[in-house]
Amino acid sequence: MDLDAYVLERAGEWDRMEELARRRRLSAEEADELVVLYHRATTHLSVIRSRVPDPVVIADLSRQLLAGRAAINRGRRFSWQSIGHFLTDAFPAELYRARHWWLSLAVLLTVLTAGLVWYVADNPPVAALFLSPDQIEGLEEDFVSYYSEYRASNFAARVWTNNALLTAQCIASGVLVVPVVYLLGANLLNVGVTGGVLAGAGSLDTFLGYLAPHGLLELTCVFVGAGVGLRIGWGWIAPGPERTRREVLVARTRSGMIVAVGLVPVLLVAGVLEAYVTPAPVPPTWRVAAGAGVWGLFLLYALVQGRAADRRAAGHGVRRLSRAANR
Known part of the structure; x- marks a missing residue:
């Protein structure tokens, strides 16, 4: 597997996941997108580890995944705005x-x-x-x-x-x-x-x-x-x-x-x-x-x-x- 091509093809999704993870508030569509990107990235990490275990790529993607997981799992505060949106x-x-x-x-x-x-x-x-x-x-x-x-x-x-x-x-x-x-x-x-x-x-x-x-x-x-x-x-x-x-x-x-x-x-x-x-x-x-x-x-x-x-x-x-x- 060509690791450089693989990373280049998927780096946009990883960066998008990290960008969403840094936001304090997400819309329902953005939250869904973050979850989808997170699951895809975990699959990508598994593929890299099993085929071309480059330590630098693995470390960087693992960092982005941790940020994505933290954003998905963090609690949401009560907000009248969210009720209004619903x-x-x-x-x-x-x-x-x-x-x-x-x-x-x-x-x-x-x-x-x-x-x-x-x-x-x-x-x-x-x-x-x-x-x-x-x-x-x-x-x-x-x-x-x-x-x-x-x-x-x-x-x-x-x-x-x-x-x-x-x-x-x-x-x-x-x-x-x-x-x-x-x-x-x-x-x-x-x-x-x-x-x-x-x-x-x-x-x-x-x-x-x-x-x-x-x-x-x-x-x-x-x-x-x-x-x-x-x-x-x-x-x-x-x-x-x-x-x-x-x-x-x-x-x-x-x-x-x-x-x-x-x-x-x-x-x-x-x-x-x-x-x-x-x-x-x-x-x-x-x-x-x-x-x-x-x-x-x-x-x-x-x-x-x-x-x-x-x-x-x-x-x-x-x-x-x-x-x-x-x-």
Whole structure:
């Protein structure tokens, strides 16, 4: 192996790693770049040691690697600026990048659920496969009382915890694909059978009036979690020609972690809607309008703010590549 040629070809990456390691603050993209460069440099050092163990090159590269490792491992101080960056850039950008997955799921599952509601309503014996006669008879009363059975603050916390767990399960199990399909199928069946029984009894307005105020936002969060999870799984199955399967999986898993954290406060809002707005003693149209308004704000945040954040991130990437090419 020609050591001089090998070093000359890779010295730019080592210098870039050292430059990033010296900075006091790194953006998310720069932090990712530092980690990638560090792992590449460790491979380069291993190759040099095994083939052409030049002590000067090994010592210099080892020094740069130590600086890179120290920068990766150093603790980060709490900063309101980092929270602001997460809310205005990192989270909405990841929502936007995964939009095709969760929007497609939302449309597909909404159509399937509507079809199941219609089928159960039109075929009453189907409901008997899942519910007892007593459960079917008292379903409307149980459905309405469910939202006011517990103290509102406790109910909001309970709903928030359950929905956050379900969404996290969809994201975490996405690489296996099948668990996400099962979780979505179980949720679809529950909503479809309940809606079908109520629709068959002439109480479809009750079903929609109590589900829509919180369900629009809550189910969208579930769709987002499931879509991001399936996106991770698809990255493992079909990574594409430009990156390795491992690189795609790492990148999309990181994206999934950002979405999982970002959905926590959104699901809290959905829990508050379910505990305070859904059972509120006001006309159903008011409750639905309130839920639809919050849901619309989330869609604007994910698609409009997300698009702007994604473009800013792309612009930073282009400038970074330009600087690297001009060094």
